Amino acid sequence: MNPSHTYSDKSLTVEQFDPPEELRLVFKGRSNERDPSKFLTPLFNTSLLQVGGPRALVLDFRNIEFMNSSTFTPLVRLLEEVRKGTTSVRLVYAAQVKWQTLSFSALKVFESGDGRVEIMGE
Amino acid sequence: MTLKMPPEWETIKPVWDATTAYFNGAGLDADTGYALAMVTQELLENAVKYGHFGPSDQIRLEIQIRRRDVTIEVTHRVEPDEARLKRLDLTIQWIRGFQNPFEAYVERLKAVSVATPQQGESGLGLVRIAYEGQSILDFYVNEHHELAVSAVHPLRSDH
Numbered sequence: 001m002n003p004s005h006t007y008s009d010k011s012l013t014v015e016q017f018d019p020p021e022e023l024r025l026v027f028k029g030r031s032n033e034r035d036p037s038k039f040l041t042p043l044f045n046t047s048l049l050q051v052g053g054p055r056a057l058v059l060d061f062r063n064i065e066f067m068n069s070s071t072f073t074p075l076v077r078l079l080e081e082v083r084k085g086t087t088s089v090r091l092v093y094a095a096q097v098k099w100q101t102l103s104f105s106a107l108k109v110f111e112s113g114d115g116r117v118e119i120m121g122e
Numbered sequence: 123m124t125l126k127m128p129p130e131w132e133t134i135k136p137v138w139d140a141t142t143a144y145f146n147g148a149g150l151d152a153d154t155g156y157a158l159a160m161v162t163q164e165l166l167e168n169a170v171k172y173g174h175f176g177p178s179d180q181i182r183l184e185i186q187i188r189r190r191d192v193t194i195e196v197t198h199r200v201e202p203d204e205a206r207l208k209r210l211d212l213t214i215q216w217i218r219g220f221q222n223p224f225e226a227y228v229e230r231l232k233a234v235s236v237a238t239p240q241q242g243e244s245g246l247g248l249v250r251i252a253y254e255g256q257s258i259l260d261f262y263v264n265e266h267h268e269l270a271v272s273a274v275h276p277l278r279s280d281h
Contacts, residue, residue: 033131099156
């Protein structure tokens with residue numbers, strides 16, 4: 001399947017896929033800008049407007065090579081915002097990649113308990 | 123390994139590839155090499171963000187691999203700002219106060235998730251160095267107003 005949109009910010013690429021049941025953002029490359037929020041926060045906000053009800057936002061980080069700590073700031077703000085709301089977000093990481101397991105499993109603290117915010121290693 | 127570089131964001135990005143190759147070439151396993159490259163990158167990013175540089179000032183990166191540990195030290199000029207150094211000291215002491223750095227990382231993630239952008243430096247990079255980089259942080263300021271922040275990563279005995 002080809003992405004419906006591709007967004008880029010230097011060495012980071014985000015591909016968007018739009019099947020009916022979800023809006024999937026696939027992250028590739030390296031997120032190493034000084035302020036990744038400038039690129040990611042508007043992308044997250046726009047994506048949230050396109051999901052709701054049974055349609056979930058899926059953040060697929062399995063192919064990302066590196067994220068600096070500043071990249072986690074817009075990500076955890078998104079998770080916290082969704083946790084308090086009614087939409088659903090599923091974050092997927094590569095369970096066999098050690099750094100991804102260390103980094104992303106810590107985000108389980110933002111899981112909502114009702115399945116709306118899920119952090120999953122695959 | 124010793125590198126000097128201008129304090130510019132675009133200059134520190136390629137250090138990722140150089141350090142990864144260096145750690146792999148030294149025989150460290152891929153996961154350890156990745157973790158140490160991450161530690162190096164976080165220290166360099168902090169140096170660019172919070173350093174106080176004159177026209178010819180540079181950032182110095184020193185990496186020493188010994189039998190029992192790896193030390194990564196990043197040195198750069200700082201303003202003689204007691205408050206900033208006090209904040210750095212408090213952050214490092216705060217991290218050390220946790221029995222497991224994972225707990226510190228989670229606490230800082232929770233704080234970042236509700237902080238406003240105006241609240242400034244998150245300290246998340248330092249906590250990540252302790253948790254994901256499994257390194258012990260320290261710092262000192264020398265007589266030239268240069269701040270040296272170090273991360274020491276113990277190596278397993280089978281290295």
